[in-house]
Amino acid sequence: MFFLTGICEMILIDERDGLTRRMMRFTIAGDSKPGADNAAVVIPPGVAHALRSIGNEDLIMVYGTSTTFNPDWEGRIASDIENCPLPADWSAYLDA
Secondary structure: EEEEOEEEEEEEEEEEOOOOOOEEEEEEOOOOOOEEEEEOOOOOEEEEEEEEEEEOOOEEOOOOOEEEEEEEEHHOOOOHHHHHHOOOOHHHHOOO
């Protein structure tokens, strides 16, 4: 993923077998805001991810995959990812 405009807040949770479950939360500024926070993100198989736009600018991103898209291959990671603790401001937004 590469963000062209806006600011992205992202959560990654490592759900891969045999590895310690870890969570990362960070922000990435789009290319429209040049600086040290510009980055591309590569998410390996088995790492759950969620993202949202923060701020008042549209979040526009370029997203590529390592295979040809096939809807039958899409699915959820079998885990309790939906039960992971969310940041307080995310929970407040979702409960509103």
